[in-house]
Amino acid sequence: MKHYLSISDLKNLQEAVKEGIELKSDPFSFDQLGKRKTICLLFFNNSLRTRLSTQKAASNLGLNTMVMNFGSEGWQLEYNDGVVMDAGKSEHIREAAKVVSQYADIVAIRAFAGLIDREQDEAEVVLNGFLEHATIPVVNMESSVAHPLQALADAITLEEHKTVERPKVVLSWAPHPKALPHAVANSFINMMKLQDAEFVITNPVGYDLNPKITEGCRIVNDQEKALENANFVYVKNWSSYRDYGRVLHQNRDWMMTSEKLGGANFMHCLPVRRNVVVEDAVLDSNQSLVIDQADNRTWAAQLVLKRILKESQLELHADKK
Amino acid sequence: MKHYLSISDLKNLQEAVKEGIELKSDPFSFDQLGKRKTICLLFFNNSLRTRLSTQKAASNLGLNTMVMNFGSEGWQLEYNDGVVMDAGKSEHIREAAKVVSQYADIVAIRAFAGLIDREQDEAEVVLNGFLEHATIPVVNMESSVAHPLQALADAITLEEHKTVERPKVVLSWAPHPKALPHAVANSFINMMKLQDAEFVITNPVGYDLNPKITEGCRIVNDQEKALENANFVYVKNWSSYRDYGRVLHQNRDWMMTSEKLGGANFMHCLPVRRNVVVEDAVLDSNQSLVIDQADNRTWAAQLVLKRILKESQLELHADKK
Amino acid sequence: MKHYLSISDLKNLQEAVKEGIELKSDPFSFDQLGKRKTICLLFFNNSLRTRLSTQKAASNLGLNTMVMNFGSEGWQLEYNDGVVMDAGKSEHIREAAKVVSQYADIVAIRAFAGLIDREQDEAEVVLNGFLEHATIPVVNMESSVAHPLQALADAITLEEHKTVERPKVVLSWAPHPKALPHAVANSFINMMKLQDAEFVITNPVGYDLNPKITEGCRIVNDQEKALENANFVYVKNWSSYRDYGRVLHQNRDWMMTSEKLGGANFMHCLPVRRNVVVEDAVLDSNQSLVIDQADNRTWAAQLVLKRILKESQLELHADKK
Numbered sequence: 027m028k029h030y031l032s033i034s035d036l037k038n039l040q041e042a043v044k045e046g047i048e049l050k051s052d053p054f055s056f057d058q059l060g061k062r063k064t065i066c067l068l069f070f071n072n073s074l075r076t077r078l079s080t081q082k083a084a085s086n087l088g089l090n091t092m093v094m095n096f097g098s099e100g101w102q103l104e105y106n107d108g109v110v111m112d113a114g115k116s117e118h119i120r121e122a123a124k125v126v127s128q129y130a131d132i133v134a135i136r137a138f139a140g141l142i143d144r145e146q147d148e149a150e151v152v153l154n155g156f157l158e159h160a161t162i163p164v165v166n167m168e169s170s171v172a173h174p175l176q177a178l179a180d181a182i183t184l185e186e187h188k189t190v191e192r193p194k195v196v197l198s199w200a201p202h203p204k205a206l207p208h209a210v211a212n213s214f215i216n217m218m219k220l221q222d223a224e225f226v227i228t229n230p231v232g233y234d235l236n237p238k239i240t241e242g243c244r245i246v247n248d249q250e251k252a253l254e255n256a257n258f259v260y261v262k263n264w265s266s267y268r269d270y271g272r273v274l275h276q277n278r279d280w281m282m283t284s285e286k287l288g289g290a291n292f293m294h295c296l297p298v299r300r301n302v303v304v305e306d307a308v309l310d311s312n313q314s315l316v317i318d319q320a321d322n323r324t325w326a327a328q329l330v331l332k333r334i335l336k337e338s339q340l341e342l343h344a345d346k347k
Numbered sequence: 348m349k350h351y352l353s354i355s356d357l358k359n360l361q362e363a364v365k366e367g368i369e370l371k372s373d374p375f376s377f378d379q380l381g382k383r384k385t386i387c388l389l390f391f392n393n394s395l396r397t398r399l400s401t402q403k404a405a406s407n408l409g410l411n412t413m414v415m416n417f418g419s420e421g422w423q424l425e426y427n428d429g430v431v432m433d434a435g436k437s438e439h440i441r442e443a444a445k446v447v448s449q450y451a452d453i454v455a456i457r458a459f460a461g462l463i464d465r466e467q468d469e470a471e472v473v474l475n476g477f478l479e480h481a482t483i484p485v486v487n488m489e490s491s492v493a494h495p496l497q498a499l500a501d502a503i504t505l506e507e508h509k510t511v512e513r514p515k516v517v518l519s520w521a522p523h524p525k526a527l528p529h530a531v532a533n534s535f536i537n538m539m540k541l542q543d544a545e546f547v548i549t550n551p552v553g554y555d556l557n558p559k560i561t562e563g564c565r566i567v568n569d570q571e572k573a574l575e576n577a578n579f580v581y582v583k584n585w586s587s588y589r590d591y592g593r594v595l596h597q598n599r600d601w602m603m604t605s606e607k608l609g610g611a612n613f614m615h616c617l618p619v620r621r622n623v624v625v626e627d628a629v630l631d632s633n634q635s636l637v638i639d640q641a642d643n644r645t646w647a648a649q650l651v652l653k654r655i656l657k658e659s660q661l662e663l664h665a666d667k668k
Numbered sequence: 669m670k671h672y673l674s675i676s677d678l679k680n681l682q683e684a685v686k687e688g689i690e691l692k693s694d695p696f697s698f699d700q701l702g703k704r705k706t707i708c709l710l711f712f713n714n715s716l717r718t719r720l721s722t723q724k725a726a727s728n729l730g731l732n733t734m735v736m737n738f739g740s741e742g743w744q745l746e747y748n749d750g751v752v753m754d755a756g757k758s759e760h761i762r763e764a765a766k767v768v769s770q771y772a773d774i775v776a777i778r779a780f781a782g783l784i785d786r787e788q789d790e791a792e793v794v795l796n797g798f799l800e801h802a803t804i805p806v807v808n809m810e811s812s813v814a815h816p817l818q819a820l821a822d823a824i825t826l827e828e829h830k831t832v833e834r835p836k837v838v839l840s841w842a843p844h845p846k847a848l849p850h851a852v853a854n855s856f857i858n859m860m861k862l863q864d865a866e867f868v869i870t871n872p873v874g875y876d877l878n879p880k881i882t883e884g885c886r887i888v889n890d891q892e893k894a895l896e897n898a899n900f901v902y903v904k905n906w907s908s909y910r911d912y913g914r915v916l917h918q919n920r921d922w923m924m925t926s927e928k929l930g931g932a933n934f935m936h937c938l939p940v941r942r943n944v945v946v947e948d949a950v951l952d953s954n955q956s957l958v959i960d961q962a963d964n965r966t967w968a969a970q971l972v973l974k975r976i977l978k979e980s981q982l983e984l985h986a987d988k989k
Contacts, residue, residue, distance in 0.1 A: 064727065066720065069420070072420055077415065078413055078415070078447065082451075098737075099737060100719075101939065107948070117939030117940070121958065125720075126720065128959065128963040129724045301432060317445045324450060398734075399767075402771075618763065621746070630763070638770065641763075641766075
């Protein structure tokens with residue numbers, strides 16, 4: 027694997043999940059792989075799980091890690107070509123990406139959707155800017171439209187907790203006071219398409235996600251019906267895609283409750299607003315897998331970094347021949 | 348030692364001081380103890396000495412360190428149970444503490460008193476929130492009402508510099524333009540109660556500290572009288588406890604001077620405002636121990652982390668039997 | 669080398685350049701030199717290249733690194749002696765510098781010019797404050813009037829790319845919307861004075877740099893004439909020195925273009941504003957050395973840290989005799 031930008035970069039999801047679980051059982055089995063190599067984590071947005079789990083994964087592999095909050099510790103970047111840079115932006119992505127490539131062997135990027143301009147968000151200007159101009163592997167730590175480290179952690183969690191061959195998995199929209207990006211939901215859907223499962227998306231009218239991503243998925247507006255006989259319920263808020271980035275309503279009756287959940291397992295990427303997205307009783311029950319998902323973020327990141335390091339070793343050997 | 352929340356967690360202060368001094372003379376004697384283990388330092392408030400000395404101590408023990416400024420790099424946490432989280436707080440301590448426990452073997456927390464609501468400050472919501480919900484050892488890097496790493500460093504400094512069996516130690520209030528917390532003074536007092544010393548607290552009327560903490564201590568409002576024949580004078584400002592968090596007056600005549608100090612050693616936890624809390628002549632004299640105190644922060648932290656790592660090793664062995 | 673404050677601390681520039689190039693070809697040749705030693709990077713201003721390259725260099729030498737953004741993670745320091753510190757500043761440089769010296773073996777400082785008070789900027793209060801009061805080696809990561817790590821990286825880049833014995837090097841002022849410091853230009857000039865080259869500075873009337881620094885240098889106000897037959901053109905904006913810290917005009921016709929550059933190599937310290945300081949065609953051509961310069965920041969820093977570590981080893985041995 028050269029880069030990790032979306033879940034499809036894994037090629038075979040099932041093998042990746044298996045490999046992630048192996049790393050979890052033997053975290054230091056590849057602790058020499060990252061020796062004398064450096065990963066640079068660039069945060070254009072805040073982070074808790076991604077920040078710590080990726081550092082932890084890097085450390086387990088023996089990597090040297092440099093963390094930088096680009097906005098507060100650096101400056102604003104220009105992403106458009108041909109611009110006369112006489113306003114607020116001090117450096118162009120063309121230089122920044124090449125420069126970071128001088129100091130690190132892998133660069134990981136977190137840059138959220140602005141949720142104002144759909145076209146610009148879908149262009150993934152930050153992530154793709156680094157991808158185009160960096161000369162080292164790029165890892166997506168959540169971009170405008172994808173969060174593939176989360177999706178891989180979710181796949182590991184599903185594998186560890188499934189008790190039937192072909193589980194029913196429901197992605198259920200939840201209310202939220204703020205407009206949130208589509209990245210987690212998008213990557214979860216893309217990951218579920220690679221699973222042998224009955225997959226249903228349920229959301230209120232007006233909250234359908236990008237039809238290119240949900241293509242081929244069953245979307246049900248009746249939450250109760252969608253949840254029937256579910257084994258796993260993945261709850262997540264997202265803002266409207268049609269009325270791009272808007273909170274159409276907060277619809278409190280879409281909150282997940284113990285009653286609605288029935289016997290299913292509860293999943294959420296965190297952070298989660300209690301008693302808005304999901305009631306306390308669910309999170310505090312044994313049915314909640316949210317901490318397992320958070321734990322699996324380490325093994326997802328470690329698997330991805332391991333594969334990138336392995337690939338770069340192979341390339342190095344090939345170069346030497 | 349499972350956690351380090353207050354000076355009393357040390358059990359035997361004299362042994363701890365001795366062990367701290369041993370680490371100082373041989374800093375790398377336990378550099379394998381932290382191998383393949385991670386400490387996460389979470390700062391809810393700014394820091395210089397605590398930030399650097401705890402990192403240094405962790406490095407001496409071979410620990411992997413992750414530092415996070417929770418406010419600016421993460422988001423606001425909710426600490427109350429049962430709340431409908433539809434306002435400014437994005438994550439509940441119940442999740443945050445369990446999540447951090449997935450990525451680290453020890454978590455250290457700095458979270459100051461707000462100095463607005465005494466009851467809330469004394470509830471230590473941040474530190475106790477982590478203590479309750481984390482599944483790993485918790486270290487106090489200064490909480491609302493305690494700063495036990497400072498107190499241990501102070502105990503080491505006293506031991507290194509005392510020239511009589513039973514010294515006279517005076518904790519002397521000082522003026523300051525801003526309202527400051529009681530944490531340093533509280534922990535110093537709690538530490539002094541474990542010492543064989545003549546201990547006197549001196550502060551203006553209205554500035555008596557929490558009577559539960561000063562219980563059994565001599566409090567004198569006449570500074571000159573209190574300082575008579577002192578061997579060590581520990582100077583520190585704190586805001587009023589009775590008129591909670593208020594600066595009643597700035598009383599410049601309580602500033603420590605060479606004349607008042609006489610032949611005693613001067614101590615302060617730093618940062619210190621020169622010519623407000625203490626005059627230049629004191630800080631720039633050989634009687635000042637403030638840099639020794641700062642140095643001993645490393646050995647205090649290293650001792651604490653060493654004991655926690657040792658304890659977790661024992662638990663691991665016990666689990667395996 | 670005890671400290672690295674200016675390019676003249678290198679003693680012999682040519683040997684230093686050679687040593688830097690050797691480190692570049694064998695980055696881990698001294699990876700035991702920093703073992704059990706710590707460098708503390710203190711940022712009073714934002715940084716990308718300096719932040720990452722210095723961390724990378726430290727890691728290559730086996731150093732433990734602690735990074736602190738002093739303003740946002742700590743507090744404001746007082747640099748004047750004798751002050752009654754009852755306003756916004758919480759700690760004096762006298763304490764801060766001695767304290768940091770307890771936790772680190774080397775301290776590196778970035779603190780830009782304020783560009784308001786020339787005398788104060790030239791006094792280098794932050795850097796010199798640390799130099800005076802710290803008890804460990806001090807490295808300049810860009811101060812008010814000097815950026816010697818950049819200048820050393822530039823010297824390495826010149827050496828790697830020169831094709832004639834005695835190249836013509838032109839330092840050419842460029843327009844910029846904001847007032848920028850003189851540090852990079854100053855250190856480049858000081859470095860060029862140590863080179864066997866034809867060196868010309870070109871800038872508009874009113875933009876002459878500090879005459880003490882440009883003493884003995886040819887300054888030409890006609891850019892076209894200055895650029896004739898140049899081998900290297902180092903482009904950089906700086907604010908006025910005479911009308912201290914002011915942007916007199918933005919003079920777009922001073923922007924570097926392919927036409928002006930002719931066959932010369934283009935250099936800039938970055939970050940650079942495209943189509944203001946230099947047109948795209950130059951940066952995107954093979955004549956641009958800006959990424960090589962950025963790469964050489966690592967080797968410049970590594971050489972400096974290596975020499976400081978070597979020197980402290982020698983002192984240690986001498987102490988033991």
